[in-house]
Amino acid sequence: MTRTADLTDHTPDTDPADRSTRLRAAWSAAWDQGDVDVLDGLLSPAYVRRRGPQGIEQTREGFKESIRAVREAFPGLHTEIEDLVEDGDRLAIRWRSTGRHTGTFLGVPPTGRPVEVSGATFARFEGDTITEERVTFDSRQLLEALGVITTSQGAAVEPELVRGVHRKFITGVTVVTTDDEGTPRGLAVNAFSSISLDPPMVLVCVQRSSSTHPVLHRARHLGINILAADQLDVAKTFAGKSQDKFADIRWSPGEHGAPLIEGSSAQLEVEIGERIEAGSHSVFTGRVVSARHDDRAPLVYSGGGFFDISNTAPLPW
Ligand SMILES: Cc1cc2nc3c(=O)[nH]c(=O)nc-3n(C[C@H](O)[C@H](O)[C@H](O)COP(=O)(O)O)c2cc1C
CATH class of the missing domain: 2.30.110.10 (Electron Transport, Fmn-binding Protein; Chain A)
Structure with missing residues (x-):
């Protein structure tokens, strides 16, 4: 596959329609295969990632490091893009990640449990690279699956x-x-x-x-x-x-x-x-x-x- 070429051999006036294709390829390479350096072709050096309601900031290198850490804890991680919408320079992505917890994560030793986390990412392009992303996901899904928090008592209440x-x-x-x-x-x-x-x-x-x-x-x-x-x-x-x-x-x-x-x-x-x-x-x-x-x-x-x-x-x- 010509993944590297897709992400790096681009001209400054890349067709915006190409952005989603490049993003899908980079996400698959980074999240599913662990090839995080591919993100250098998609994220600008000045890239800032803001997570959660508090907007906790991460640099491009910090983000790559956190993908590595997640993949060490969940080696079979798979991320599916469920929806991707574009509006000018902005892209919204709804995603769902699944994996099995077989390595220490957030200080929690391997539990062997299946984990599913879904969320949304909002990216802003300048030219052909992303300069900013906001990410929101249901961290309770993850923490509960790891046994860090217990909300199962709540879930035990019948929906009816x-x-x-x-x-x-x-x-x-x-x-x-x-x-x-x-x-x-x-x-x-x-x-x-x-x-x-x-x-x-x-x-x-x-x-x-x-x-x-x-x-x-x-x-x-x-x-x-x-x-x-x-x-x-x-x-x-x-x-x-x-x-x-x-x-x-x-x-x-x-x-x-x-x-x-x-x-x-x-x-x-x-x-x-x-x-x-x-x-x-x-x-x-x-x-x-x-x-x-x-x-x-x-x-x-x-x-x-x-x-x-x-x-x-x-x-x-
Ligand atoms: C009184 C009433 C309140 C509703 N409240 C909500 C709500 O708070 N959130 C929601 O997502 N759907 C709510 N719904 C259901 C949606 O209106 C319904 O699923 C609708 O068909 C969605 O339309 P859409 O798929 O075209 O967006 C409510 C329905 C009724 C009758």
Whole structure:
């Protein structure tokens, strides 16, 4: 295979379409075969890798060293690229690594256990090399597999029981939207929360199996439409899988391009910050960059049913 030539014999104005091919080849060489020097053709000398919510920094050499350490502990490591999306100079990669723990790792002696870790990497190219990457993965998956932390007691709780608990928690219903190169996309989401008021930050949790999920990975902004009590049909549309959910919806792009649905009781546009992999979902956090609300009563979701809050009696407080 002409791997080395692929990664090093490039001209400065490399076709951007070639970037994903070169990245796939370099990842396979480095992660699956341990040929970490191949990364010198893909990562710029000034490359910085930022890991996790704290953005812990690594240089190119530090990164190569950590791949070596991982491969010593998991010699049969295999990394699969599940999704790769490009937007100008930026690339988003969703990946899944599997291996067996047969060497000491993070001070943990070999356990012989199979380990699976999934995450996402966001790369920024300058010319034909990557200057910066942000990496997020579910470190609990790894630590639990190694026996460093135990969350199996939590896992021992029947999902049905947990679902029953969640049904006791009342939420609103939002439609999380984004612009996919001119096409509006969105899904119904009740896993929405405020994080901070100053600065204003919020989060939404989106299942990885959702067709909107990869689009949110390459978007800069997302919209959050808090549905009004008379928008049950909108909730149903966006909880479904139709190809064009916006066909019968009145909407317009917000200041930052996120689709905002007419008749919602409140709307936010959010500049996406972190994309955190967590179990079956990704958590998208971000800063609120535009907001509006009006007097419409919000749609309420409780115990699997939808309610109109304007018919409820306020309690004295
Ligand atoms: C009330 C309600 C709340 C929902 N909340 C979420 C949620 O928080 N996160 C999520 O990923 N899906 C949630 N869903 C499910 C998605 O809306 C549904 O899977 C949708 O079909 C995904 O569409 P897509 O694959 O076109 O993106 C919810 C559905 C309903 C009805």
